[in-house]
Amino acid sequence: MPMHFIFSDEAVLLFDFWRVHSPTGMALSVLVVLLLAVLYEGIKVGKAKLLHKTLESLPATNSQQFILGPDQDSTGSRSTSDNRTRLRWFLCYFGQSLVHVIQVVIGYFVMLAVMSYNTWIFLGVVLGSAVGYYLAYPLLNMT
Amino acid sequence: MNHMGMNHMEMHHHMGMNHTDDNITMPPHHHPTTSASHSHGGGDSMMMMPMTFYFDFKNVNLLFSGLVINTPGEMAGAFVAVFLLAMFYEGLKIAREGLLRKSQVSIRYNSMPVPGPNGTILMETHKTVGQQMLSFPHLLQTVLHIIQVVISYFLMLIFMTYNGYLCIAVAAGAGTGYFLFSWKKAVVVDITEHCH
Numbered sequence: 001m002p003m004h005f006i007f008s009d010e011a012v013l014l015f016d017f018w019r020v021h022s023p024t025g026m027a028l029s030v031l032v033v034l035l036l037a038v039l040y041e042g043i044k045v046g047k048a049k050l051l052h053k054t055l056e057s058l059p060a061t062n063s064q065q066f067i068l069g070p071d072q073d074s075t076g077s078r079s080t081s082d083n084r085t086r087l088r089w090f091l092c093y094f095g096q097s098l099v100h101v102i103q104v105v106i107g108y109f110v111m112l113a114v115m116s117y118n119t120w121i122f123l124g125v126v127l128g129s130a131v132g133y134y135l136a137y138p139l140l141n142m143t
Numbered sequence: 144m145n146h147m148g149m150n151h152m153e154m155h156h157h158m159g160m161n162h163t164d165d166n167i168t169m170p171p172h173h174h175p176t177t178s179a180s181h182s183h184g185g186g187d188s189m190m191m192m193p194m195t196f197y198f199d200f201k202n203v204n205l206l207f208s209g210l211v212i213n214t215p216g217e218m219a220g221a222f223v224a225v226f227l228l229a230m231f232y233e234g235l236k237i238a239r240e241g242l243l244r245k246s247q248v249s250i251r252y253n254s255m256p257v258p259g260p261n262g263t264i265l266m267e268t269h270k271t272v273g274q275q276m277l278s279f280p281h282l283l284q285t286v287l288h289i290i291q292v293v294i295s296y297f298l299m300l301i302f303m304t305y306n307g308y309l310c311i312a313v314a315a316g317a318g319t320g321y322f323l324f325s326w327k328k329a330v331v332v333d334i335t336e337h338c339h
Contacts, residue, residue, distance in 0.1 A: 001194060016195040089326075097322035104317040108302045108310070115303070116194075 002117045011118045014109060030120050033113050034128035036106055041132025043103045045140050047096060054092045198307040205309070206300055222312045225301055229316025232294045234324040239287050246280040 011020045013029060020026050113121050200218035204211055212218050301309050 001192060012194050014195060016197070018195075093322060093325060096325065097318045100321040101314050101318035105314050108299070108313070111299065112303065112305075 005117050005119045005122065007119050011116050011121065013113055013116055013121070026118075026120055030124035033110070033121050034124040034131070036110055036113070037125045037128025038132035038135070040103065040106045040110060041129060042136045043099060043106065045136040047099050047103065048140060050099070051092075051096060054088075193305045196305050196307050196310070200308065203304060203306050203309075205304070206297060218308055222308055225298075225309055225312040226316040226319070228294060229298055229313050230320035230323070232291070232298060233317055233320025235287060235291050235294070237321075237324045239284060239291065242280060242284060242287075246278075246284075 009020065009023050009026045011026070011029070012018065013020065013033075018029070020029050110125055114125055200215050201213055202211060203218070203221075205221055210221075212221055298313055302313050304310075
C-alpha cells in the first residue's frame, strides 16, 4: 500500500475483482472513475432539481406550507387533499432519501479510489468532478 | 495480531508468512516488481489494512485501539452505533441549515426599518454583520461545525475500513437520517459538500 502518489499501471480499486495490470485496464478504470465523479456532481444537482420540481408542481399554498414546516398550518380544514399531498411528499422524500444514499456511496467510492494514491485515477477524479460541475450546475438555474 | 489479521481474511491466504514479516519490519513503500497482492500487506503499524471490500466480523479495528470487533454480537452493536452516528450526522447538517436560515431572517428584519432614508442603509448592514460575528447563533454554528467535521471524519474513517457491514451501516444511516430530518428542508444545494 503506497503512501504517496505514484504513476503506475497497477492498482487494486475498491473490490477484490477490480485489479488493474495493463495500460488499457488503467485507461478503462480512469474512465469509470471519471464517470463516477461526473455522476456524483450530477446527482447533487439532480436531487435539488427534483425537490424544486415537486415543490413547483404542488399548489402554491401547500408548497409554501411545506417549506416553512408542517406545524405552521395545522388547521386541517382540507383533510383529504392534505392526505394526498402528504402521501405524495412521503413518496417524494423516500425517493430523495434513496438518491441521497446513492450520493453518499458514490462519494465514498470516489474517495476510496483516490486513496489508491494512483495519479492517473486521481487525475480522472479531478477531471470528472470538473466536467460534472461544468455540465450540471448550469442546469440548476434552468427551469 | 498481524498474524491473526492474515488468517481471518480468505483473500490473503495465498501470502506467505515471510512476506508478512517483511512488511512488519520494513517501512511501507512501493515495489514495482512485485505483484499487486503485495500492496495488501502494507501498513505502518501492527494493524493490517485491507484494500478491498470484504464481509467479516473478526478482528475489525474501529477507529480506536480498544475497539476491536471479534464476534457477530459486537459487529451488530457496531452496526447500530455507526447507523445512529450517520443518522445524527444528517440531522446535524439539516439542523445547522435551519439555524442559519433563521438567523438570516432575523438579520433581514433588523435591516427592514432602515430603507426609508437615503444614506443610512450601508451603515446599518455593517452594524448587523459585526453583531453577527459575536452573536450567540454564530458561536453555536461554530461549535456545531466542529462536531460535524469530527463526525464526518469518523464516518469517513469507518468507511475506509472496507468492512462491508460497516459501510452499509454508514450508507443506511445516512439515508434514514436524510429521510427523517429533511421534511422541513428547502431547496439548497451544498456546493462545498464533497465526499459525504
